[in-house]
Amino acid sequence: MNERSVVVKNLAKSFGDFVAVDRVSFEVRAGEIFGLLGANGAGKTTTIRMLTGLLRPTSGGGTVGGWDINAQFEMIKKSIGYMSQRFSLYNDLTVKENLQFFGGVYGLGRARVEERTAELDEALGLGEWLDRRTAALPLGFKQRLALGAAILHKPAIVFLDEPTSGVDPIARRRFWELINALAADGVTIIVTTHYMDEAEYCNRLCVMHAAKIVSLGSPAELKARHGAHSIEDVFIQLVRGA
Amino acid sequence: MNDPAIRVEGISKSHGAAVALSSVSFAVERGEMFGLIGPDGAGKTTLMRILTSLIDADEGEAWVLGFPVRSGAARVREAIGYMPQHFSLYSDLTVAENIRFFADLFGVAKEARVARTEELLDFSRLGPFVKRRAGALSGGMKQKLALSCALVHTPRVLVLDEPTTGVDPVSRRDFWDMLERLRAQGVTVVVSTPYMNEASLCRHMVFIHKGRILASGTVGEITALFRGTVFSVEGPNLQAISTRLKNAVEPELVRILGDAVQVLALGRSREEVGALLETMRQGGVVSHSREIPPGVEDTFVSLMRE
Numbered sequence: 001m002n003e004r005s006v007v008v009k010n011l012a013k014s015f016g017d018f019v020a021v022d023r024v025s026f027e028v029r030a031g032e033i034f035g036l037l038g039a040n041g042a043g044k045t046t047t048i049r050m051l052t053g054l055l056r057p058t059s060g061g062g063t064v065g066g067w068d069i070n071a072q073f074e075m076i077k078k079s080i081g082y083m084s085q086r087f088s089l090y091n092d093l094t095v096k097e098n099l100q101f102f103g104g105v106y107g108l109g110r111a112r113v114e115e116r117t118a119e120l121d122e123a124l125g126l127g128e129w130l131d132r133r134t135a136a137l138p139l140g141f142k143q144r145l146a147l148g149a150a151i152l153h154k155p156a157i158v159f160l161d162e163p164t165s166g167v168d169p170i171a172r173r174r175f176w177e178l179i180n181a182l183a184a185d186g187v188t189i190i191v192t193t194h195y196m197d198e199a200e201y202c203n204r205l206c207v208m209h210a211a212k213i214v215s216l217g218s219p220a221e222l223k224a225r226h227g228a229h230s231i232e233d234v235f236i237q238l239v240r241g242a
Numbered sequence: 243m244n245d246p247a248i249r250v251e252g253i254s255k256s257h258g259a260a261v262a263l264s265s266v267s268f269a270v271e272r273g274e275m276f277g278l279i280g281p282d283g284a285g286k287t288t289l290m291r292i293l294t295s296l297i298d299a300d301e302g303e304a305w306v307l308g309f310p311v312r313s314g315a316a317r318v319r320e321a322i323g324y325m326p327q328h329f330s331l332y333s334d335l336t337v338a339e340n341i342r343f344f345a346d347l348f349g350v351a352k353e354a355r356v357a358r359t360e361e362l363l364d365f366s367r368l369g370p371f372v373k374r375r376a377g378a379l380s381g382g383m384k385q386k387l388a389l390s391c392a393l394v395h396t397p398r399v400l401v402l403d404e405p406t407t408g409v410d411p412v413s414r415r416d417f418w419d420m421l422e423r424l425r426a427q428g429v430t431v432v433v434s435t436p437y438m439n440e441a442s443l444c445r446h447m448v449f450i451h452k453g454r455i456l457a458s459g460t461v462g463e464i465t466a467l468f469r470g471t472v473f474s475v476e477g478p479n480l481q482a483i484s485t486r487l488k489n490a491v492e493p494e495l496v497r498i499l500g501d502a503v504q505v506l507a508l509g510r511s512r513e514e515v516g517a518l519l520e521t522m523r524q525g526g527v528v529s530h531s532r533e534i535p536p537g538v539e540d541t542f543v544s545l546m547r548e
Binding site for chain 1: 280281282283380381382404407408409410411412413414415436437438479480481484488493494497498499500501539542543546
């Protein structure tokens with residue numbers, strides 16, 4: 001559990017004059033659920049895009065799964081899973097076909113895809129939906145399927161960018177059970193959310209404001225540090241007060 | 243003038259074989275904040291599209307300020323402002339140009355338009371960004387611009403479909419402050435949201451599930467429907483308490499809320515869960531537990547399971 005899964009040091013990104021991420025440093029352990037919180041535009045998504053090899057840092061750097069985020073993009077892409085708030089599933093394909101498609105993208109063999117589909121069916125409870133067209137799925141199921149597609153190749157690190165946006169409370173609770181189970185298996189989870197009750201389930205939280213980290217620690221530490229009763233109060237204090 | 247802001251009577255709607263709404267009836271009083279809550283696919287968006295005269299119901303009728311939505315669509319559209327979930331701002335146009343565009347669509351005359359634009363920029367605090375392209379606004383600011391565009395023809399009824407989904411807590415509070423100011427000016431606000439703490443800000447709400455209304459009323463009337471007990475549990479390690487309780491009852495009945503863990507005794511007796519908590523207290527995991535009144539989210543979970 002003490003193995004360092006993600007290491008970030010003085011990571012920065014500018015777009016022209018605009019500083020999106022300003023010298024950010026943190027470490028995430030293997031099997032940890034690490035939450036990135038912040039207002040829209042605080043720099044969370046830019047940070048994730050640099051860690052997933054989609055965007056080059058302006059300065060600073062780090063490693064993801066031991067691979068250099070400034071150089072070893074291809075290796076990083078093989079060791080991570082990524083699920084965004086606009087999950088890219090093919091609506092005209094069935095659930096099974098979507099998984100087959102992503103299996104092909106990840107270069108998994110046919111037998112391996114079938115094996116993983118069976119495993120995911122059990123873990124995610126896709127059951128009766130496997131042969132249905134994806135367009136017909138309720139949002140909560142689409143979310144689970146998108147998670148399935150992101151972990152099909154058994155990545156060691158999974159990035160979830162607002163995975164539960166717009167989902168009802170019960171579907172969100174079920175989704176977090178899946179996240180907990182993945183983490184218990186040793187998968188590192190880096191997640192962004194606007195639901196402050198979900199933030200309570202992270203092992204540690206990193207609050208970003210105006211491109212910088214303004215507080216980092218476990219939910220209990222943050223509440224104690226900022227004299228607040230909930231993470232929502234911590235957030236409001238840090239973002240509004242800063 | 244005694245018509246309610248919205249009256250819905252026996253509305254049903256199917257999309258092919260899928261029933262979206264089934265005999266839905268309710269009324270919204272003038273000048274109130276009214277919440278439509280329910281899980282994804284419950285029928286909330288379909289209902290809003292019927293109220294805004296964008297689609298017709300298969301059965302039943304609805305009235306907005308006394309105008310029937312089916313035969314009086316033109317009057318209804320004048321009276322109502324609608325902010326759909328996926329609102330369409332023109333990202334290549336500036337803030338001012340977007341407002342101008344929607345004003346022209348609604349046939350707002352020039353003088354009224356100039357005055358209204360001023361009001362809206364002041365109200366939304368978008369004034370300093372008036373020349374910024376909509377595509378370059380933050381998520382919270384886009385939401386405020388979309389709201390301003392929905393308000394450009396000074397509607398008396400405002401319908402908003404999950405306006406704060408995916409918006410951070412600070413922007414969400416700002417947005418609800420704006421809705422409350424509109425309501426105070428006499429605008430009727432009908433809003434859907436997946437955030438249960440926001441639902442509590444509505445004076446009345448209906449809870450929709452699978453196209454039917456399962457419950458309606460004030461927050462107090464809704465939470466009175468909760469059948470079970472809510473325990474608030476404190477201790478040195480909330481995540482450890484949460485994990486223990488999830489294993490002992492059901493994961494979806496346990497959540498960490500602020501500096502306590504809440505567990506719902508649903509389908510299990512209050513005594514049984516109480517005894518479990520007492521055992522955990524003796525084991526040193528729990529320092530204190532007590533019964534607390536149910537909230538909207540607890541009631542939502544309870545109704546969904548019935």
